[in-house]
Amino acid sequence: MPQTASLHLTNRLHIHIVLESESERERERGARMAEAVVLLDVWVSPFGQRCRIALAEKGVAYEYKEEDLANKSPLLLQANPVHKKIPVLIHDGKPVCESLVIVQYIDEVWSDGAPILPADPYARAQARFWGDFVDKKIYDCGIRLWKLKGEAHQEAKKEFIEILKVLEAELGDRKYFGGDAFGYVDIALVPFFAWFYTYETCGGFSVEAEAPKLVAWGKRCMERESVSQTLYDPLKVYEFVCSLKKKYGIE
Amino acid sequence: MAEVKLLGKWPCPYVLRARVALQLKKVEYEYLEEELGGKSELLLKSNPVHKKIPVLIHRGRPLCESLIIVQYIDEAWLAAPSLLPASAHDRAFHRFWAAYFDDKLSPLLTRLRNGERGRANEEAAEGVKLLEEAFVRLSEGKGFFGGDEIGYLDITIGCHLGWIRVTERLMGFKLIEEAKVPGLAGWAERFCAHEAVQGIMPETEKLMEIFQLAQIHMKRSKR
Numbered sequence: 001m002p003q004t005a006s007l008h009l010t011n012r013l014h015i016h017i018v019l020e021s022e023s024e025r026e027r028e029r030g031a032r033m034a035e036a037v038v039l040l041d042v043w044v045s046p047f048g049q050r051c052r053i054a055l056a057e058k059g060v061a062y063e064y065k066e067e068d069l070a071n072k073s074p075l076l077l078q079a080n081p082v083h084k085k086i087p088v089l090i091h092d093g094k095p096v097c098e099s100l101v102i103v104q105y106i107d108e109v110w111s112d113g114a115p116i117l118p119a120d121p122y123a124r125a126q127a128r129f130w131g132d133f134v135d136k137k138i139y140d141c142g143i144r145l146w147k148l149k150g151e152a153h154q155e156a157k158k159e160f161i162e163i164l165k166v167l168e169a170e171l172g173d174r175k176y177f178g179g180d181a182f183g184y185v186d187i188a189l190v191p192f193f194a195w196f197y198t199y200e201t202c203g204g205f206s207v208e209a210e211a212p213k214l215v216a217w218g219k220r221c222m223e224r225e226s227v228s229q230t231l232y233d234p235l236k237v238y239e240f241v242c243s244l245k246k247k248y249g250i251e
Numbered sequence: 252m253a254e255v256k257l258l259g260k261w262p263c264p265y266v267l268r269a270r271v272a273l274q275l276k277k278v279e280y281e282y283l284e285e286e287l288g289g290k291s292e293l294l295l296k297s298n299p300v301h302k303k304i305p306v307l308i309h310r311g312r313p314l315c316e317s318l319i320i321v322q323y324i325d326e327a328w329l330a331a332p333s334l335l336p337a338s339a340h341d342r343a344f345h346r347f348w349a350a351y352f353d354d355k356l357s358p359l360l361t362r363l364r365n366g367e368r369g370r371a372n373e374e375a376a377e378g379v380k381l382l383e384e385a386f387v388r389l390s391e392g393k394g395f396f397g398g399d400e401i402g403y404l405d406i407t408i409g410c411h412l413g414w415i416r417v418t419e420r421l422m423g424f425k426l427i428e429e430a431k432v433p434g435l436a437g438w439a440e441r442f443c444a445h446e447a448v449q450g451i452m453p454e455t456e457k458l459m460e461i462f463q464l465a466q467i468h469m470k471r472s473k474r
Contacts, residue, residue, distance in 0.1 A: 082351060082381060094340055101346045108339040121326035122312060128319045133300065166300060 037062035038090040040076050042069060044240050046139070046191030047099035048087040049230050053187050054106040056226035058113035100131050103187055117184050130170060130177060131188040137163045138192050146202035146241055147250060157203045161210050168211040175220065182224060186217075190227055193218035197234035198241050253281035256308040258294050260285050261453055262461045265317035266305040267410040272324040274447035275332060275401060287461075318349055321406055332400040341389070345396070348385050349407040356382075357411065360418050364462065368422075375426055382408065383432040390434070394441050401445055409442040416455040417462055 039055070039062050041048035055062055067076055067086050079088045079095035089096045089105065096105045107116035117124050141163060144156035167189070171177055177185035196207040196218070208215045221227045245251075257273065257280050259266030273280050285291055285304055297306045297313035307314040309327065314320050325334035335342050356378045362371055389396045389404065396404035419425050429436040442448060 091340075096340070096343045096347075098347055098350055101343050101350065104346065105339055105343045108342065121323055122309070122314070124326060125314050125319050125323040128322065129314075129316055132316055132319065 036092050038065060039063070040065050040067055040073070040079060040088040040090070041086050042067055044232065044237060045086060046195065049191035050099045050187050051087045051089060051102045051106070052230045053190065053226045054103045054116060056230065057116065057182070057187075057224075058106060058110040060106070060110055060113075100135060100188060103184065107184075114181070115183070116187060118178060118181075123178070127178060127184040130185040133166075134185070134188045134192070138189070142192070142195060142199050145199055146245060147248070149251075153203075157205060160199060160203060161205060164207060164211040164214060168214050171213055171217055173213070176217070182221065186221060190218065190221045191231060193221065194231040194234050194237050198238045201238060202241070253279075254310055255280035256283055257281070258283050258285055258291070258297065258306040258308070259304045260287060262287075262458055263304060264411045264414055267413075267452060268317040268406050269305045269307055269320045269324070270451050271401070271406050271410060271447050272321045272334060274451065275334070276324055276328040276330060278324070278328055318353070318403075318407065321403060325403070332397075332402070334397070334401075334403045334406070336397065336402065344385075344389060345402065345404045348382070348389075348396075348404050351381075352408050352411075360411070360415065364414075364418050364421055366421075372422070376431075379426050379432055379435065383435050386434045386438060390438070395438065401442065401447065405438075405442060409439070409448065410452075412439055412443060413453055413455050413458050417458050420455075420459065421462075 037055070037060060039048070039051055041051070041064060043066060052064075065073070065075070067073060069086075072084060075090075076086065076088060077084055079090055080086075080097045083097065085097070087097075087099055087102060089102045091105075091109070096102050103116060117127055141156055141160045144152065145160060148156055174180075176182050177189070196215070200207045222231070255273070255278055257266070257269055259269070259282065261284060270282070283291075283293070285294060290302055294304065294306060295302055297308060298304075298315045301315060303315070305315075305317055305320060307320045307323065309323075314323050321334060335345060356375070359371060359375055359378065363375060385404075386396060390398065393399050395401050396408075401409070415426060419427075427435050427439050443452060
């Protein structure tokens with residue numbers, strides 16, 4: 001938040017009072033802003049986690065509201081009448097839906113924080129491309145790994161490993177997908193890092209064996225507070241998927 | 252070597268999106284028509300991940316995925332018109348509805364063209380109604396989703412109008428009908444008549460021919 005300071009050089013005591021009320025006003029502003037930003041979400045959702053990470057990276061205070069998807073709140077149904085899905089960001093009463101749309105919105109509104117998308121148009125297009133790739137590929141293929149059996153499962157396994165290898169090749173030896181700076185593609189993908197254990201256990205393969213650089217990247221991301229405070233223990237995610245399997249009667 | 256090249260196939264609505272964006276920004280480009288049945292070396296080299304058109308090649312660097320290309324065109328050529336709106340919230344709105352169209356409506360239109368009926372018809376009608384509401388809200392009484400001028404969402408949906416018309420013919424009823432969705436009906440006419448669209452939008456008759464040929468080809472290869 002930009003500091004506004006009016007200096008009254010005539011009286012040091014006056015300056016002290018001005019600065020104190022300024023920080024009081026900032027606390028109030030912070031509290032108001034936290035009320036003005038609400039995230040409707042579900043704890044385990046990798047899509048919701050993208051938004052949480054982006055908000056944390058920008059230092060934005062917000063109110064987190066856990067939704068029960070079996071019993072969606074009137075607020076969620078009103079804020080996202082088209083899809084009735086989380087995450088939804090509500091900023092000053094106006095909803096924004098779709099996780100990567102939300103991440104771009106966060107980047108554009110809180111533009112004084114570190115940029116999530118780079119400035120250069122070509123680099124931005126590359127980032128969007130890979131964010132879109134993660135969106136199109138990982139979650140749906142991942143579901144097939146724990147839902148399906150037999151030949152369909154084998155196909156899903158083959159496809160998933162191929163997806164990992166494509167991402168591994170794209171990352172290469174870079175620190176993050178965007179280079180030195182943690183950014184859009186990292187935010188789009190890193191919530192799935194907590195799902196790797198589930199995918200490899202259900203899939204019958206090792207993510208580290210297939211994509212060691214990707215695993216190293218995930219660990220590097222976990223060194224960032226925004227990520228480590230947001231992602232859940234992979235075992236907890238696995239427990240959650242096991243409970244889903246039970247619920248759907250999948251062995 | 253042309254600074255800007257676009258790899259495409261004339262019937263493809265996603266390619267049309269890139270072309271309309273380039274026309275709007277008055278960018279000179281070389282259009283390379285890919286063979287309908289195949290994929291050129293250049294395409295496979297430029298889009299190894301998806302192997303699909305459109306691909307924009309700018310100063311030798313490839314860009315893929317139509318909506319990403321449209322945003323790139325908006326950001327790389329800053330001359331008016333701006334394809335995305337000024338406010339972050341309006342931009343989010345355009346992106347949301349573009350994703351809705353691509354993820355929900357476009358696959359539904361494909362299913363309808365392939366003969367699916369019943370619930371699919373209802374879903375399509377509901378979807379079009381939602382777009383009408385979005386149009387009324389975003390246009391604020393002006394001619395396009397983008398306001399006075401064609402924008403990102405106009406391009407996203409408008410470039411599919413040819414295929415929407417093919418779908419309507421095959422279904423035997425109009426999805427974008429003045430009586431039901433007057434806003435969209437007026438918008439559709441304005442979009443197709445726009446100077447950036449006219450002349451490059453393929454005729455519905457030709458799309459119909461291509462579709463029927465593809466259906467025959469599919470049936471033959473199944474035998």
